[in-house]
Amino acid sequence: MKTIRTQVGIIGAGPAGLTLAHWLRRQGIDAVIIEHRSREYVQARVRAGLLEQNTVDILKALGLADRLIREGHEHHGVYLSFDGERIRVPFDAHTNGRHITIYGQQEVVKDLTDAWQAAGETLLFEAPALAIEDFDTRHPKIYFEQAGEKGVIECDFVAACDGFHGLGRKTLPRHSYREYAITYPFSWLGILADVPPSSDELVYAYHERGFALHSLRSAKVSRLYLQVENGESIDQWPDDRIWEELSVRLGTPGWHLQSGPIFEKSITPMRSFLIDNLQAGRLFLAGDAAHIVPPTGGKGLNLAIADVKHLVDGLADFYRNGSCTGLELYTQTALRRVWRAQEFSNFMTTLFHKQDEHGSFQYRLQRARFDYIRTSEAYAATIAENYVGLPFSAFDH
Numbered sequence: 001m002k003t004i005r006t007q008v009g010i011i012g013a014g015p016a017g018l019t020l021a022h023w024l025r026r027q028g029i030d031a032v033i034i035e036h037r038s039r040e041y042v043q044a045r046v047r048a049g050l051l052e053q054n055t056v057d058i059l060k061a062l063g064l065a066d067r068l069i070r071e072g073h074e075h076h077g078v079y080l081s082f083d084g085e086r087i088r089v090p091f092d093a094h095t096n097g098r099h100i101t102i103y104g105q106q107e108v109v110k111d112l113t114d115a116w117q118a119a120g121e122t123l124l125f126e127a128p129a130l131a132i133e134d135f136d137t138r139h140p141k142i143y144f145e146q147a148g149e150k151g152v153i154e155c156d157f158v159a160a161c162d163g164f165h166g167l168g169r170k171t172l173p174r175h176s177y178r179e180y181a182i183t184y185p186f187s188w189l190g191i192l193a194d195v196p197p198s199s200d201e202l203v204y205a206y207h208e209r210g211f212a213l214h215s216l217r218s219a220k221v222s223r224l225y226l227q228v229e230n231g232e233s234i235d236q237w238p239d240d241r242i243w244e245e246l247s248v249r250l251g252t253p254g255w256h257l258q259s260g261p262i263f264e265k266s267i268t269p270m271r272s273f274l275i276d277n278l279q280a281g282r283l284f285l286a287g288d289a290a291h292i293v294p295p296t297g298g299k300g301l302n303l304a305i306a307d308v309k310h311l312v313d314g315l316a317d318f319y320r321n322g323s324c325t326g327l328e329l330y331t332q333t334a335l336r337r338v339w340r341a342q343e344f345s346n347f348m349t350t351l352f353h354k355q356d357e358h359g360s361f362q363y364r365l366q367r368a369r370f371d372y373i374r375t376s377e378a379y380a381a382t383i384a385e386n387y388v389g390l391p392f393s394a395f396d397h
């Protein structure tokens with residue numbers, strides 16, 4: 001059996017695992033990553049696009065943001081639309097100049113993977129973790145396989161950054177956590193299209209036919225989403241139907257949605273999920289492994305990076321000072337932000353999705369919230385500060 005020895009064994013080469021590996025390396029701590037999928041698969045997986053200021057600042061500080069700075073798009077406001085009426089929530093005035101950046105998750109993953117490999121560090125692709133053992137001792141092990149050969153990573157700590165379907169959460173003792181979940185009665189159909197964005201900033205829209213979101217990737221590529229019924233198949237959505245629906249739902253007087261060739265289409269269920277314990281002995285969970293938010297707040301990837309910050313703080317304190325305090329507080333510290341993001345993501349989801357008949361009590365509540373955003377600076381400020389992401393200092397209590 002192939003044996004690899006390192007300080008931190010990381011499962012998963014998504015945003016959480018890769019950022020953790022780089023940050024530890026910066027602190028002089030060794031790490032090895034194993035990833036279930038192939039490099040091509042991971043880099044083709046289209047997901048997030050909205051990076052909070054915190055996330056961009058971290059990637060910059062790690063020297064991993066050269067392309068992000070060149071190719072990412074800074075946004076200083078967002079459009080919110082309700083029944084065809086569009087308003088803008090500006091960020092700068094409400095957030096001390098904090099803003100968001102649009103840059104595809106798979107580009108982040110590509111940049112971090114390239115930099116890790118360029119530094120001569122170990123990342124094994126097509127190497128699924130099969131078991132995590134002895135995490136309640138000082139010598140945990142990750143058993144994996146690659147190309148039919150079995151292997152083991154002997155390490156001081158295991159970081160399970162292996163996403164919602166990963167092994168990390170399944171390995172945590174079941175009695176050690178409570179699980180919280182909401183499954184929403186709708187899904188998102190997401191597309192990427194070869195067409196310049198029709199808006200300079202993102203547009204979130206409630207319409208009586210359902211939610212729609214206009215996002216972007218570059219000057220030539222647009223990213224858009226539609227609320228669809230759970231269980232709908234992509235075959236029910238030919239390109240013309242998608243553009244027609246987007247154009248109606250995002251529509252506002254004097255504005256036109258440009259359409260173009262769609263080159264990626266997928267349907268994603270919407271859920272809120274978390275467990276309230278992220279650690280057992282020397283096993284730690286970070287990112288989607290521990291929590292999922294509906295994408296309406298643009299928070300999932302950013303939460304993954306925030307978890308990593310707290311985990312690095314704890315591990316650095318352990319290796320530098322022999323102290324376990326930061327690690328012991330990891331769950332508590334990380335969950336403060338996670339619950340805030342859960343609330344905001346749920347708020348954005350219930351504000352903009354069609355949940356009940358148009359004109360119902362539920363609809364009237366949504367309408368009342370939207371009207372209040374327009375008239376109250378305080379309400380708009382609440383949305384802006386959550387949307388761009390609260391600074392780490394906001395949770396020091």
Ligand code: RFL
Binds near residue numbers: 161
């Ligand atoms: P990931 O990205 O799922 O990575 C986990 C990795 O672990 C691997 N793995 C294993 N490897 C080895 N052995 C095993 N046994 C393994 N089991 C699993 C997997 O192959 C994978 O490579 O989790 P991570 O790093 O925690 O990152 C989380 C983000 O991916 C996720 O939260 C975001 O994509 C959510 N999200 C958004 N987040 C934002 O911050 N801003 C957004 O704008 C945003 N938009 C979105 C989103 C997610 C979406 N979908 C498709 C769910 C839009 C959508 C449509």
Ligand code: PHB
Binds near residue numbers: 049216295296298
């Ligand atoms: C995206 O660009 O993919 C995106 C942006 C904002 C969201 C969700 C997804 O809330």
